[in-house]
Amino acid sequence: MSLVFAHRGSAGTHPENTMEAFKEGERVGADGIELDVQLSKDGEVVVIHDETVDRTTNGKGFIKDLTLKEIRKLDAGNKYKKFLKKTRIPTLREVFEWMMTNEMICNIELKNGVIPYPRLEEKVIELINEFSFQNRTIISSFNHYSIVHCYRLDPDIEIAPLYSNGLFMPWVYAQSIHAESIHPNIKVAPDALIIDSMKAGVAVRPYTINNEAVMKRLFTINCSAIITDFPEKAIKIRESMSI
Incomplete structure (x- = not known):
């Protein structure tokens, strides 16, 4: 069965990367959540997509220039x-x-x-280990040097390269960096590539799947997982297909 990951939580219906969005993902039955992390000025791992707070909050400025106390004062909704x-x-x-x-x-x-945040990888992995979530977390990034560093820090935590340009036989590349999965932009992940990758033992979780027809197509080929802003819609479609 294809899993459903709530992209930045249920970002299509709730303020992205907030507890409200993650809880909505849980409420509708999503199998997982996807979130983004950066470091505050005082070195705290905070959940936000952009390097600045400008787009998603009522504040302004770079995350790296704001303390956690300052960040907590902002309204992300x-x-x-x-x-x-x-x-x-x-x-x-x-x-x-x-x-x-x-x-x-x-x-x-x-x-x-x-922004090359110093020790971001170490801090994230320390938290994963503190909560014993090695089997419940996947670390992904467009910065592949970073996820290789994560693998070297803790080989028990799954890593997944994100990419948006076409890769030839991406499962071979994934295996070469010890990644158990790939997270491609759906535009560069035709069905044949997804099927071949899964046959090679490399999971595929394309992003960001909001179109109903594309969801149905991916569920039909039993794609490892989809990452969507609308987890409730995806789950209803998956249930209607009895997959």
Whole structure:
């Protein structure tokens, strides 16, 4: 059965990368969540996609220039009028504490392609080990040097290269860096490539699958997982197909 990962939580219906979005993913029955991490000025692992807080909050500035205390003051739900109460940017620790109450998988994307955060990999892996989530986490990044570093730090944690340009036989590349899976942009992941990769023992979790026809196509070939902004829609489609 294809798994459903809630992209930045249920980002299509709730403020992305917030506890509200992750809890919605759990409520609708998603198998996992996908989130992004960066480091605050005081070295805390915070869950946010952009290098700045400008797009997703009522604040301005780079994450690397703000302390956790300053980040906590921001409202990450200000663009959603139905969310009347303040929605905070969570830390990875907060997400893990919540994950103690369920069995969801967590795909952590390291956002260190633009800003090279010192020790981001070490801090994330320390948290994973503290919570004993080695079997419930996947570390992905467009920065492949970073995920190889993660593998060397702890070979028990699954790594997955993210990519958006066509790769020839990407499962061979994945195996060469000890990655058990690949996370391609769906535009560069035709069905044949997904099937060949899975046959080679490398899982495929394409992003970001919001189109109903594409969901059905991927469920039909039993793609390892899909990453979607609309997990509720994806789960209803999967159930209707009895896959």
